[in-house]
Amino acid sequence: MTPPRSFSHVDTWVFDLDNTLYPHHVNLWQQVDARIGEFVCNWLNVGPEEARNIQKDYYRRFGTTMRGMMTLHGVSADDYLAYVHKIDHSPLEPNPALGEAIAKLSGRKLILTNGSVDHVDAVLARLGLGSHFDGVFDIIAAEFEPKPAEQTYRKFLSDHSVDPTRATMFEDLARNLNVPHELGMTTVLVVPDGTKEVVREDWELEGRDAAHVDYVTDDLTGFLAGLSHPT
The missing domain is CATH 1.10.150.450 (DNA polymerase; domain 1)
Incomplete structure (x- = not known):
């Protein structure tokens, strides 16, 4: 069995937005x-x-x-x-601990989402994370071709000059990690913590045992804090 990829070489940290940078149970x-x-x-x-x-x-x-x-x-x-995207963002609360963990990661931090920049901005403002990211690649930048389409990841990598073999991707949908893994990225699946009810389709919660998932975490803040990447 091939061991999961490490983080020692990573210089670009790529995050999905919804149900990744905030908990699933918020049900936003x-x-x-x-x-x-x-x-x-x-x-x-x-x-x-x-x-x-x-x-x-x-x-x-x-x-x-x-x-x-x-x-x-x-x-x-x-x-x-x-x-x-005309919704109430008030269920989101500031997460300074996550912000601190992201800030300590060495390298660039980018968001890759099937949502819009406006939605990203609204979510990050509520979470207090806006200053921690160096760029956003949204559905408009993807020319409206969403993840998990391969061309979307390739356009993202090209637009932001990302070497996939030196990058990691955090996602809440296992199917959206398949192409990143094939391209050489280290992959992390973010799952519900199991203590609160989440409103998701069954298939959206599958895949944690898939070969293209290197790591699984139900605590993104704790996971990031455990990576020894001081700036």
Whole structure:
């Protein structure tokens, strides 16, 4: 059995946003999820149950519901993003311990998300983490092709001049770590801590035993603090 990749060589730290930089149990994504359902319902003029089925089908097939709505129904990305990210961010609380752990990592810290920069900014502001990141690659920079598409990771690596063999990726969806691992990145799956209820699809919580997952943690702050990478 091949041992997991280490962190000693890492000079670029890449983080997903939702359910990664804040705990799953905050269920902030549940608000976005509900807004997506409303958007699908209104756009396609279908009932809530049918809209829910369409939403989840597109999510699994296209990587995001938005990609499916754009491809099959001509939806404007700007309209979609503005609608679904209009949520209450107040459940998020400042996390100075996580900020300190991120600050101590040696090298660049970047965010790679299927959300928008506006959503990233709102989340980081609530968490008090805005000053700790050197760049954001969002769904717009990805030309609306979401993770786990290989071209999205390659564009991210190119745009930010990242050597994947010297980078690590933190994600809450195991399927989004497959391509990064193939490209040479060290991969870390961030899972719920198991003490609080989370609102997720069963398949979203799978994959912690996958070969492309080097590490699994239910405590991102503690995991980062345990890495001996002083600046």
